[in-house]
Amino acid sequence: MASGGSAGRDPYDEEAGGRRPLELDGRDAAAASSSDHRPGNAMPRYQVGSTKDDTSSRYAEGSQQPSTDDVRKSKSGSRYYTAFGVDLSPDNMAVAIVYFVQGVLGLARLAVSFYLKDDLHLNPAETAVVSGFSSLPWLIKPLYGFISDSIPLFGYRRRSYLFLSGLLGALSWSLMATVVSSKYSAASSILLGSLSVAFSDVVVDSMVVERARGESQSTSGSLQSLCWGSSAFGGIVSAYFSGSLVDTYGVRFVFGVTAFLPLMTSAVAVLVNEHRMPFGERTILLSGSGFVESSKQHVRQLWTSVKQPSIFLPTLFIFLWQATPQSDSAMFFFITNKLGFTPEFLGRVKLVTSIASLLGVGIYNYFLKEIPLRKIFLVTTIIGSALGMTQVLLVTGLNRQFGISDEWFSIGDSLIITVLSQASFMPVLVLAAKLCPPGMEATLFATLMSISNAGSVTGGLVGAGLTKVFGVTRDTFGNLPLLIVVCNLSSLLPLPLLGLLPEESGDTNNGETKHN
Secondary structure, X not given: OOOOOOOOOOOXXXXXXXXXXXXXXXXXXXXXXXXXXXXXXXXXXXXOOOOOOOXXXXXXXXXXXXXXXXXXXXXXXXXXXXEOOEEOOHHHHHHHHHHHHHHHHHHHHHHHHHHHHHXXXXXXXXXXXXXXXXXXHHHOHXXXXXXXXXXXXXXXXXXXHHHHHHHHHHHHHHHHHHOOOOHHHHHHHHHHHHHHHHHHHHHHHHHHHHHHOOOOHHHHHHHHHHHHHHHHHHHHHHHHHHHHHHHHHOHHHHHHHHOOOOHHXXXXXXXXXXXXXXXXXXXXXXXXXXXXXXXXXXXXXXXHHHOOHHHHHHXXXXXXXXXXXXXXXXXXXXXXXXXXXXXXXXXXHHHHHHHHHHHHHHHHHHHHOOOOHHHHHHHHHHHHHHHHOHHHHHHHOHHHHOOOOHHHHHHHXXXXXXXXXXXXXXXXXXXXXHHOOOOOHXXXXXXXXXXXXHHHHHHHHHHHHHHHHOOOOOOXXXXXXXXXXXXXXXXXXXXXXXXXXXOOOOOOOOOOOOOO
16 A cells, blocks of 8 residues: 555565565564564554554364363353453454564664665665565465474374464574674575564464354454554554664674564463374374365365466455555655664554554454445555655645644555555455365465465565666655655556455344455
């Protein structure tokens, strides 16, 4: 959105919900996030590195068995506390905390952005390429779903992988704090951190998709709101200090502090309600013939599901909607090199936009989750493209002619864009969850979100190419207004394909998704 991407994309930093993914430049990368690589956790518009867009998978086997949490609650008659209309059972708490970690990992987002720009002296196009490389783990999320379903570690399909994901994240940021000294080693370390977040994302989202399947769009929206609301809250917690710590102690110190945060993911593994698989059953599952047969079955089921028009066509739209180019990296260099925005100020912007992200989740949860998907995509994309043009005012200095300083204009602009960005990305997650047929939730949901993330990466790389074509560098910004206009107008290109989306209203709760 804003910078020329789709309306659901984080402007200068998702999985959007890319989280939603650990990505630099328009998605949660540079600092550890996504969701799905993409907004998911809508990030400040004027910084490189952002969205948890995406989100991920579920375990097909045994998904319909009542959990011990459900049994315990029915026996006692007690109710859990609720958030966004969702009971905070131990399983749901684990999901919320993992998403919170994805948001709080934003502590290092500015540090990574300034490290690439100032310490490694990369230009905007190179920064976007490093971002695309570090986002690769988000493109193969189906593989993680298959691994977690087929290869239980120590008898667990979820707990063990959550625990190991946290350790991997701690390792990646420890390397950034100590031995990383080149763009190649930095990209590799960020890649490890991205893998950590993506794998944990697959594990916890399995529980979300399990609960969302067969539910109305409204109920599915509540579950996704819990996830991304937790991520946004994590972003608020880390927001201000992400800039002030860089100013005061430097980027290496921030990387060192960030290394402790993924360990929270390891700790919450104990909250996951999962019975240990008997040793004999594990042996059969991991035997050569059993594993090969399981692999073939997964591939056949995945192909059978994906080739259905009711799944393939909406997925194609999501990819195209996310694949429009972005000018995020170029804007980050402009506001730091040309306008002189400091890390501390950008931290304040991030605080405002993290609060705005949480507001966007709330707006979707209470006002938009029952609105037909087509209408949400249409309206938010048009408004997002129009608002994205306001960057031209900042680049040309016209905002000062209206008596608005660069700082206040940036804060207000980012706040509005982030609210819209987060609210418009939520339907992507709801749609992906509802497209999954019974028995293929894990792998198919991961596949759908990987395709969405692939769109995000494509948009970033196309934006990097346009940045080079227009001659925008570290210190040359003459064609930046034209780049912004081209990127934002391109976000309107997928709108004629809205007919590919299912025609469904929010009050559908018959357990089946209606498709055109």
